[in-house]
Amino acid sequence: MDVTDIARWQFGIITVYHFLFVPITIGTSAIVAAFQTAWVRTGREEYLRLTKFFGKLFLINFAIGVVTGIVQEFQFGMNWSDYSRFVGDIFGAPLAIEGLLAFFLESTFLGLWIFGWGKLPRNVHAATIWMVHIGTLFSSYFILAANSWMQHPVGYKYDAATGRAELTDFWAVMFNKVQLVTFPHVVLAAYMTGGAFVMGVAAYLHLKERRQVATESDAPLYLKAVRIGAAVTLFAGLGVAISGDLQGKVMTEVQPMKMAAAEALYDTEKPASFSVFTWGTPDGKQEKFAIKVPRLLSFLATGSTSGKVQGINQLRDQYKSKYGEDPGAKYYSPGDYTPIIPVTYWSFRFMIGLGVFAAAGAALILLVTRNGGRPKGTWWPRLAIALPIATVLANSWGWLFTEMGRQPWAVFGLMTTQQAVSPGVSVFEAWVSIIALTLLYAVLAVVEFGLMWRYIKLGAPAYEEPPDHADTDDDRPLAFAY
Amino acid sequence: MELTTVWFALIAVLWIGYFTLEGFDFGVGMLLPVIARNDTERRVLYNTVGPVWDGNEVWVLVAGGATFAAFPEWYATLFSGFYLPLLLILLALIIRNLAFEYRAKKDDDTWRRNWDLSLTVGSFVPALLWGVAFANIVAGVPIDTHKEFTGTLFTLLNPYGLLGGVVTLLLFATHGAMFIALKTDGEIRHRARALSVQLGLGAAVAAVVFLVWTQAKTGSASSAVAFVLAAAALVSGIFAAWKGREGWAFVGTFVTIALSVAGLFLALFPNVMPSTTSDAFSLTTTNASATGYTLTVMTWVAAVFTPFVLLYQGWTYWVFRKRIATHHIPTTKPALETAGAR
Numbered sequence: 001m002d003v004t005d006i007a008r009w010q011f012g013i014i015t016v017y018h019f020l021f022v023p024i025t026i027g028t029s030a031i032v033a034a035f036q037t038a039w040v041r042t043g044r045e046e047y048l049r050l051t052k053f054f055g056k057l058f059l060i061n062f063a064i065g066v067v068t069g070i071v072q073e074f075q076f077g078m079n080w081s082d083y084s085r086f087v088g089d090i091f092g093a094p095l096a097i098e099g100l101l102a103f104f105l106e107s108t109f110l111g112l113w114i115f116g117w118g119k120l121p122r123n124v125h126a127a128t129i130w131m132v133h134i135g136t137l138f139s140s141y142f143i144l145a146a147n148s149w150m151q152h153p154v155g156y157k158y159d160a161a162t163g164r165a166e167l168t169d170f171w172a173v174m175f176n177k178v179q180l181v182t183f184p185h186v187v188l189a190a191y192m193t194g195g196a197f198v199m200g201v202a203a204y205l206h207l208k209e210r211r212q213v214a215t216e217s218d219a220p221l222y223l224k225a226v227r228i229g230a231a232v233t234l235f236a237g238l239g240v241a242i243s244g245d246l247q248g249k250v251m252t253e254v255q256p257m258k259m260a261a262a263e264a265l266y267d268t269e270k271p272a273s274f275s276v277f278t279w280g281t282p283d284g285k286q287e288k289f290a291i292k293v294p295r296l297l298s299f300l301a302t303g304s305t306s307g308k309v310q311g312i313n314q315l316r317d318q319y320k321s322k323y324g325e326d327p328g329a330k331y332y333s334p335g336d337y338t339p340i341i342p343v344t345y346w347s348f349r350f351m352i353g354l355g356v357f358a359a360a361g362a363a364l365i366l367l368v369t370r371n372g373g374r375p376k377g378t379w380w381p382r383l384a385i386a387l388p389i390a391t392v393l394a395n396s397w398g399w400l401f402t403e404m405g406r407q408p409w410a411v412f413g414l415m416t417t418q419q420a421v422s423p424g425v426s427v428f429e430a431w432v433s434i435i436a437l438t439l440l441y442a443v444l445a446v447v448e449f450g451l452m453w454r455y456i457k458l459g460a461p462a463y464e465e466p467p468d469h470a471d472t473d474d475d476r477p478l479a480f481a482y
Numbered sequence: 483m484e485l486t487t488v489w490f491a492l493i494a495v496l497w498i499g500y501f502t503l504e505g506f507d508f509g510v511g512m513l514l515p516v517i518a519r520n521d522t523e524r525r526v527l528y529n530t531v532g533p534v535w536d537g538n539e540v541w542v543l544v545a546g547g548a549t550f551a552a553f554p555e556w557y558a559t560l561f562s563g564f565y566l567p568l569l570l571i572l573l574a575l576i577i578r579n580l581a582f583e584y585r586a587k588k589d590d591d592t593w594r595r596n597w598d599l600s601l602t603v604g605s606f607v608p609a610l611l612w613g614v615a616f617a618n619i620v621a622g623v624p625i626d627t628h629k630e631f632t633g634t635l636f637t638l639l640n641p642y643g644l645l646g647g648v649v650t651l652l653l654f655a656t657h658g659a660m661f662i663a664l665k666t667d668g669e670i671r672h673r674a675r676a677l678s679v680q681l682g683l684g685a686a687v688a689a690v691v692f693l694v695w696t697q698a699k700t701g702s703a704s705s706a707v708a709f710v711l712a713a714a715a716l717v718s719g720i721f722a723a724w725k726g727r728e729g730w731a732f733v734g735t736f737v738t739i740a741l742s743v744a745g746l747f748l749a750l751f752p753n754v755m756p757s758t759t760s761d762a763f764s765l766t767t768t769n770a771s772a773t774g775y776t777l778t779v780m781t782w783v784a785a786v787f788t789p790f791v792l793l794y795q796g797w798t799y800w801v802f803r804k805r806i807a808t809h810h811i812p813t814t815k816p817a818l819e820t821a822g823a824r
Contacts, residue, residue: 063583065577066536073543077550077561077630085629088554089772096547097783103543104791107536108798115533119801138635167772168781315755422562424630432527436573444580451587474804479813481638482528 004421006430007079016396019439021065025394028058028196029133036126045463046221053460060451083420090156090167098142106135118467118479138188147181150253150411181250185243188236195232202226203384205459230362237359244466252301258405259301260312261344268310272297339407346403354394358387363401485777486767489552494747496815498740500541505739507535509658517673522808524761533802555629555770562607571608578604588618609654610647622756625763649692657735662675664728665769667807682720700749708745712738760788
């Protein structure tokens with residue numbers, strides 16, 4: 001493997017890993033904030049217990065998201081220095097703004113929230129967790145604006161003298177049409193993930209409580225959380241579907257090859273059908289068996305059931321005449337300007353399939369639990385436990401699809417991935433980096449899941465009146481301490 | 483003033499923010515095994531920086547992002563060139579940050595010991611390596627005509643670079659001791675204050691040698707002023723600590739670090755990364771910068787939003803201004819009884 005291979009694997013590993021935690025952070029912070037607000041408003045004990053319980057899980061998760069995020073900030077310069085030189089004038093700005101607007105907000109207010117129990121007035125304290133959540137949204141916006149620019153460069157000119165892309169219109173980058181559909185898609189998927197996380201954890205505890213014969217059972221408390229989580233999952237899921245549909249049409253327009261690769265559509269079709277499942281030769285070039293939905297691809301790609309969808313072979317010729325011979329053709333893919341088709345084909349289906357499964361599952365659970373009380377059966381809590389895993393995997397497949405589907409480009413139409421890598425980094429350095437990070441991340445995963453499991457099993461803590469912030473006794477113990 | 487100069491200054495400010503704030507976090511982490519004698523005392527130390535360390539660390543992320551946006555060539559050359567030291571810093575920051583978050587989450591001695599070790603090592607490594615990195619940036623490294631770093635890890639481990647590392651290490655340790663003396667009460671406070679004087683004298687010797695060496699290498703009149711004032715602040719800080727004036731002592735090391743970093747940037751200007759291969763290959767504020775348009779946009783963003791950041795970060799320090807002593811540490815086992823308490 002050369003430096004490009006290693007750098008790509010590293011980017012894939014650490015970015016997918018980072019994004020296992022990020023959507024849970026975004027989604028759960030909103031739900032915890034809502035629980036705490038409900039407690040401040042109603043004073044009902046159950047909301048404080050849910051706030052503290054899910055708040056703890058949120059923090060265990062958030063910690064890993066933060067530390068793996070630090071690596072993200074620096075690895076562009078480390079492994080992708082030619083990329084950084086080429087795009088820094090445009091790409092650096094959203095990154096810097098993300099730090100200034102989002103990271104400061106998140107980390108400062110998180111400190112206030114963690115240690116602020118009994119120190120801040122209750123409504124101010126609840127506001128701090130909302131600030132954390134707003135920080136996560138800012139963060140999403142700017143990093144996705146940067147990514148959208150890679151998918152569809154706008155608001156720039158190429159300067160031959162400096163050999164780089166230069167910013168000409170900041171607002172065009174901020175309101176890139178790819179960004180306007182990607183941001184809602186990703187954030188709603190994060191809400192979906194957060195909702196499913198709350199639902200799954202609560203369903204496990206509900207099942208556990210039901211099995212106990214104790215008089216004071218928390219089963220109703222967890223059932224409430226199940227329903228709240230399920231509702232978030234379902235409604236966010238509908239939004240994910242709508243925004244994803246819009247995204248597909250924009251993608252067909254700006255990156256037609258990605259849509260063709262998503263469907264493994266080799267030759268242009270009008271109308272085009274969507275294959276739910278295809279079993280083909282290992283190189284993905286010939287199909288042996290397929291289940292197809294007529295006209296669906298036309299609709300997904302163009303919004304019309306009779307629209308024309310271009311095939312890989314035609315697009316390859318178009319790209320060649322537009323961009324010249326693919327400089328990375330031999331390196332990346334079976335054909336010029338073609339991503340790895342089985343990867344794009346299956347990742348697209350896994351993303352959609354898992355997302356639909358999660359939303360449908362959430363709908364079913366809402367239905368079963370609609371009358372409250374003690375809904376029978378153990379199948380639905382078991383289903384609820386599976387759904388957060390489905391949403392997390394759907395997120396990963398979505399990113400694998402959109403990033404792999406853009407290949408061989410790093411910046412679509414402007415720079416290939418091979419041209420983006422750091423020329424001065426040695427294979428040895430790149431190996432040290434990927435091995436060290438992967439090993440450390442593996443250890444962290446074990447530690448994180450261990451802690452998460454430990455705290456889930458403990459369940460929601462007993463109600464305890466938080467100390468009054470007006471109590472200025474300097475000698476009382478801290479309400480929270482590390 | 484040219485926008486490139488403004489951004490050079492702003493990046494200096496971000497690094498000053500980072501080193502003055504996270505500097506004492508590093509100090510607290512490094513001194514954990516030295517100052518604390520039992521578990522409650524260790525928890526006191528963790529909690530002195532508990533609510534603020536994460537916000538302090540963001541300064542380096544913004545410094546990195548701002549360098550990327552304002553001086554893309556500097557960002558690319560620096561981070562791809564100083565690859566292995568930077569990787570070590572990243573690994574160290576990861577284990578250090580998790581030590582804060584995870585240590586109290588399990589009532590188990592081995593678990594706590596491992597995280598204490600992570601905190602100490604994870605504070606020690608960046609405290610040393612940031613100094614090595616900055617000394618090398620100021621002194622210059624081999625850079626070719628394509629703005630690529632052509633040295634190896636061992637290029638960076640020269641006497642001047644290593645001395646730079648020792649200086650930041652000792653300064654941050656002193657700064658941390660001053661901070662502990664200011665933020666705690668009881669025995670720890672006195673122990674920290676006594677230690678801060680001893681560490682401070684060591685730091686002063688190393689820092690003076692390093693700053694004189696820097697001044698002789700690349701200094702300008704303005705950097706000389708900054709260095710002299712930095713040295714004066716350090717001596718005053720140590721004197722204040724000796725006299726028991728902990729607030730002034732902390733201000734002393736704070737100002738020392740701020741002025742030393744400012745002096746290094748002044749010694750660097752107008753280069754951002756000088757080349758030892760040929761002066762013609764040096765990265766400067768002009769040949770490494772982004773376009774005027776990008777700098778203008780970024781200037782607006784910085785001007786509008788930085789005041790808010792300073793305001794709410796300042797507020798956090800106000801909310802958590804009180805000293806912490808062993809009797810403030812809740813006696814219940816953190817992992818079980820207070821599950822969900824955070």
